[in-house]
Amino acid sequence: MNSNRFEDFFADETYVLLKNFLYNYLLRKRAIGRCRRGMGEGLVLEVGSGLSPMVTDSERIVYSELSFSALRTLKQRQGRGCFVAADAARLPFKPGAFSQVICSEVIEHLPDDRPALREMAAVLKTGGSLLITFPHRRDYFARDDSFVGHYRRYELQEVADRLKEVGLHPAEIQKVLGPLEKLTMLAVISAVSFLKRLRSEKRAAGGGTSLRIITPLFKWLNRAYCLPVWLDARLFPRFLATVLLVRAVKV
DSSP: OOOHHHHHHHTOHHHHHHGGGOHHHHHHHHHHHHHHTTSOSOOEEEETOTTOOSOOSOSSEEEEESOHHHHHHHHHHHOSSEEEEOOTTSOOSOTTOEEEEEEESOGGGSSOOHHHHHHHHHHEEEEEEEEEEEEBOGGGOOHHHHHTTOSOOBOHHHHHHHHHHTTEEEEEEEEEEOHHHHHHHHHHHHHHHHHHHHHHHHHHTTOOOOHHHHHHHHHHHHHHHHHHHHHHHHHSOGGGOSEEEEEEEEO
């Protein structure tokens, strides 16, 4: 996996403190939660959980992540579950061990996504489901994608074909985020770059405001912003979506 960029993020105080309040994380988590309803209580694997897992309400969960530092932080915060440091392309689990595999915003960070998809399919039981989210539309690739280490964005048919190659049948497709999210992230990346410069200057001057002071406001603003972003995704047609969720069943 393309881990170097995220090791930088995991070591960043701002990222660690604020990441799980971001509106786009909250909306992805809700979408996956809705998709999982009624799917049973089998063993679940989340691949590439980082600090922000999609599943936080299950006792029967294995979190798999390449970054040991991210897993250590997640374990301190999450508590329950099992935590395994592993490459998505070399999952150390028995074939058919899991009823569900969750993979959210991971495959676009891999130089070659096919080995990871094969591994995820292999550890699924027959009839089990892979829930995968990914950045949609190649034409949307921009500065925000480069900033977070994306190798690519995907067309829906491309993902469907790769899932079928490994024995997974796309059974459900949902829009998660729409064009407003793309515009927002471009603005956010510009703001982050500015704030980092500002923080460096304040530290050099011996000043600065504690991040914990602004956390409640940041949390409230992101929760409020979920509504217009959710509506935007609902109103625009699927071919304009910026993030899609596919549930694929192992046949």
